[in-house]
Amino acid sequence: MTIHRAFVATWLAAFALVACVLPDTAAADAGELHARHLQLREQLRNSPFGGALHIDSAEQPDRLQGDVYAVLDHSFATVSQALKDPARWCDILILPFNTKYCHAVQAANGPALQVRIGRKYNQPVEQAFRIEFAHRNVAAQPDYLESRLSAQSGPMGTRDYRIVVSAVPLDGGKRSFLQLSYSYGFGSLGRMAMQAYLNTAGADKVGFTIVGRDGNGQPQFINGVRGAIERNAMRYYLAIDAYLDSLSAPPDQQVQARIRGWFDATERFPLQLREMPWPTYASMKLQEHERQQALLN
Numbered sequence: 442m443t444i445h446r447a448f449v450a451t452w453l454a455a456f457a458l459v460a461c462v463l464p465d466t467a468a469a470d471a472g473e474l475h476a477r478h479l480q481l482r483e484q485l486r487n488s489p490f491g492g493a494l495h496i497d498s499a500e501q502p503d504r505l506q507g508d509v510y511a512v513l514d515h516s517f518a519t520v521s522q523a524l525k526d527p528a529r530w531c532d533i534l535i536l537p538f539n540t541k542y543c544h545a546v547q548a549a550n551g552p553a554l555q556v557r558i559g560r561k562y563n564q565p566v567e568q569a570f571r572i573e574f575a576h577r578n579v580a581a582q583p584d585y586l587e588s589r590l591s592a593q594s595g596p597m598g599t600r601d602y603r604i605v606v607s608a609v610p611l612d613g614g615k616r617s618f619l620q621l622s623y624s625y626g627f628g629s630l631g632r633m634a635m636q637a638y639l640n641t642a643g644a645d646k647v648g649f650t651i652v653g654r655d656g657n658g659q660p661q662f663i664n665g666v667r668g669a670i671e672r673n674a675m676r677y678y679l680a681i682d683a684y685l686d687s688l689s690a691p692p693d694q695q696v697q698a699r700i701r702g703w704f705d706a707t708e709r710f711p712l713q714l715r716e717m718p719w720p721t722y723a724s725m726k727l728q729e730h731e732r733q734q735a736l737l738n
């Protein structure tokens with residue numbers, strides 16, 4: 442059976458953004474996340490990413506999961522305020538190159554984000570894949586934040602998507618420890634779509650986990666489905682960090698600051714994340730921001 446490459450690309454573009462409905466109970470608490478920070482102390486201290494950052498991924502027969510752990514140079518109050526707000530999530534999610542549209546709405550069951558994901562960066566927004574998923578704040582405490590995006594099903598037979606972002610204060614609240622976790626389930630159709638991608642457009646792409654060294658001592662990175670989930674995890678972590686960084690700029694410069702910040706951050710990892718030159722990306726994202734603002738006015 443042959444799967445049309447456009448459908449495969451649509452599925453891959455969407456798979457990093459959709460999330461499933463979870464029970465409204467916290468996945469962890471402040472104590473558990475602080476314990477995880479201590480467990481990862483050496484990995485964070487010796488991180489190869491140029492900052493206190495660690496990526497983990499796992500593959501099961503019918504499920505994939507990726508986790509990013511990072512120490513942020515942003516106060517817990519700033520992180521908590523930003524990630525509690527559905528509209529701010531749209532400011533974050535619009536940064537990756539294939540997000541064409543994001544609009545926060547009040548749906549029947551609570552706050553939701555209407556998102557469109559393009560098969561390619563220059564696809565017209567009306568042709569992009571439409572996703573609506575819920576935003577839930579399941580913990581917004583002085584010492585623990587947990588925010589979720591969720592949807593029950595996705596394209597190409599995928600299901601049970603979950604994105605969970607949690608954070609705790611460090612150094613008396615001056616910094617924050619953040620975990621971004623997402624996973625999704627799949628059946629035979631979803632597995633076939635991913636394999637088709639990995640045999641074509643994704644054949645030469647890699648993730649971030651080092652699985653060995655070549656004869657010259659250069660790192661060899663994980664590939665396949667775990668490589669794909671790690672690339673997506675990094676893109677969305679960098680979007681969160683770029684948004685938080687932009688808050689220190691004057692209000693009329695914040696949009697340009699986060700667009701530039703996300704692009705520059707991805708360029709630190711050209712092997713995994715390079716997609717297009719700066720002028721193309723900047724022009725595209727400014728236009729998409731203007732589209733979002735037109736909807737709000």
